[in-house]
Amino acid sequence: MRIVNVSEVIDQHGLTTFQILVVSLCFLIVAIEGFDTASIGFLAPAIRQEWGLTAPEMAPLFGCGLFGLMAGAFVFGPISDRFGRKISLIICVLFFGVASLAAAHAQSLLPLVALRFLTGVGIGGAMPNAITLTSEYCSERHRLFLVTGMFCGFTIGSALGGIASAHMVGAYGWRSVLLLGGILPIVLVPFLVGFLPESVRYLVLREKALARVATILKHISSTDDYSNVRFVVTEGKSHGLPVGHLFKPELVVGTLLLWLAFFCSLLVIYLLSSWLPTLIKSTGTTLETASIITAMFQVGGTLGAVILGWLMDRFNPQYVLAVCYATAAIFIAAIGSLTTSTFALAAVVLLAGFCISGSQVGANALAASFYPTDCRATGVSWANGVGRIGSVVGSMSGGALIAMQLPLSAVFVVVGFPALIGGAVMLIFGKHRAPRGR
Incomplete structure (x- = not known):
């Protein structure tokens, strides 16, 4: 066989x-x-x-x-x-x-x-x-x-x-x-x-419906013969609850690093998505202009996701994300200092979205490639769940920052700091995975 x-x-x-x-x-x-x-x-x-x-x-x-x-x-x-x-x-x-x-x-x-x-x-x-x-x-x-x-x-x-x-x-x-x-x-x-x-x-x-496996593989490799074969996957099967698998010795460090990265990036994304129009409008900009500038954040995120995905397939994905998260911190900090020029503000918001939102999509893909089949869905889902805690914190913290009456330049420096942490986390993650390759 x-x-x-x-x-x-x-x-x-x-x-x-x-x-x-x-x-x-x-x-x-x-x-x-x-x-x-x-x-x-x-x-x-x-x-x-x-x-x-x-x-x-x-x-x-x-x-x-x-x-x-x-x-x-x-x-x-x-x-x-x-x-x-x-x-x-x-x-x-x-x-x-x-x-x-x-x-x-x-x-x-x-x-x-x-x-x-x-x-x-x-x-x-x-x-x-x-x-x-x-x-x-x-x-x-x-x-x-x-x-x-x-x-x-x-x-x-x-x-x-x-x-x-x-x-x-x-x-x-x-x-x-x-x-x-x-x-x-x-x-x-x-x-x-x-x-x-x-x-x-x-x-x-899971050793289920192996006839379906042969049918599916024929769609991918139509010239191969899948009769009288035994199918296997690269990873072995583990027993117990999938959540427990996330904390196996070979996965626990990566799990915790991914959780911290997801928390930081979703905190920043939801803080900016929720409060950027209000913060920009506070400079005297019209609501219409503030809305258009904020839309650049989503445009940048879409472009960033595609380009970063391409780069991550060609270079060390952890290091690609580390650089992009750190660069996001710079662009986010710059938002508060460029409010006098609509064009410059729109450009830096687009670049901030490219880096931070693009990196978050890349982190999702990275999590899917990091976990083995027996706990992949749990690994990706729980990283997103922990990240959603960050999104709640981000959505709520914008009001607190405004209430502190800090200069706008200082507000955006504070907002960019979690992105910098995300970059450091990805750098550590890359070094952690280096002995085993990608």
């Missing part, structure tokens, strides 16, 4: 139409998630006006989504490693679609907050699972680029969420946006059921 290592089959063949299909479906999943996540910020003024709410009363509406993302990441990562990537993705996509549809029919703030939390749970579970599945179908030489490219769907979806909200709220009311955000994932579910494959590495590791 011939032994076939499925990891080697995937690594030795070029990108096929089948693999492009997997990446495209995962792209659509995170794009819909981006649409849903971003749209609530544009709906808030209309919700506040309809229900006569004060600004403090609206605060839970924003925080509940972040807590839902955190909960979903912590819960669905281990479920995916236990029961499979495909079923977890389908459940999460259907879950946040139904929750969004229900949220569109909420008649008061409390039910809306609860349903937005549940929507966040579904999104928080689907996002890292999409990263994991994409990673497991990409060859080693293209993996980081394809994972970061797939995740650009989130920023594109976020941009589309803003555009759709701007046109739909006035014409059809704020509920129409939540309805669309619920219909899109539900429509996608049949395509995921029919065309999204289970991870072939997961199937082999």
Whole structure:
């Protein structure tokens, strides 16, 4: 009986139409998630006006989504490693679609907050699972680029969420946006059921449906004969809870370093995303100009994700991210000193987004490549869950910084400091992994 290592089959063949299909479906999943996540910020003024709410009363509406993302990441990562990537993705996509549809029919703030939390749970579970599945179908030489490219769907979806909200709220009311955000994932579910494959590495590791493994591999390597073979993967199978695997001797240092990097970068990203328009407007800039300048942060993040993914496949990925995180700190600190020139301010905000948001997408891809198959979904999900703690801290700390009445230049130096920590963490991570290579 011939032994076939499925990891080697995937690594030795070029990108096929089948693999492009997997990446495209995962792209659509995170794009819909981006649409849903971003749209609530544009709906808030209309919700506040309809229900006569004060600004403090609206605060839970924003925080509940972040807590839902955190909960979903912590819960669905281990479920995916236990029961499979495909079923977890389908459940999460259907879950946040139904929750969004229900949220569109909420008649008061409390039910809306609860349903937005549940929507966040579904999104928080689907996002890292999409990263994991994409990673497991990409060859080693293209993996980081394809994972970061797939995740650009989130920023594109976020941009589309803003555009759709701007046109739909006035014409059809704020509920129409939540309805669309619920219909899109539900429509996608049949395509995921029919065309999204289970991870072939997961199937082999769990010794499940080996006939399906042969069928899937024929899509990647159509000329090979997979009859009378025994399938294996490079990594061995571990026993016990997937969360416990993250703390095995060979993984524990990397796990803790990734958690710290995710915490720092998401803290900075959410602080800037939440408070940059307010901080820029405080200099006397119009709200319209402040919004356009802030949009450059997302544009830069999309460009950064693609370019950094390409660089990470060609050079040591930890060192690429270390340089980019450290450079992000410089650009973020410069924002507060360039407020007199709209062009210079927009340019430095774009470069800050390129470095910090691009690095965060790269860190997701790095986490997927760091963990073995038996705990990959848990590793990526829990790193995102810890990072979401940083996002909550970042969203809340902007107000505290403003209340301190520091000069704007000092505020942005403080905001850039966690990015500098992220760079140092990646440098240490690179040195930690160096003896074993990439």
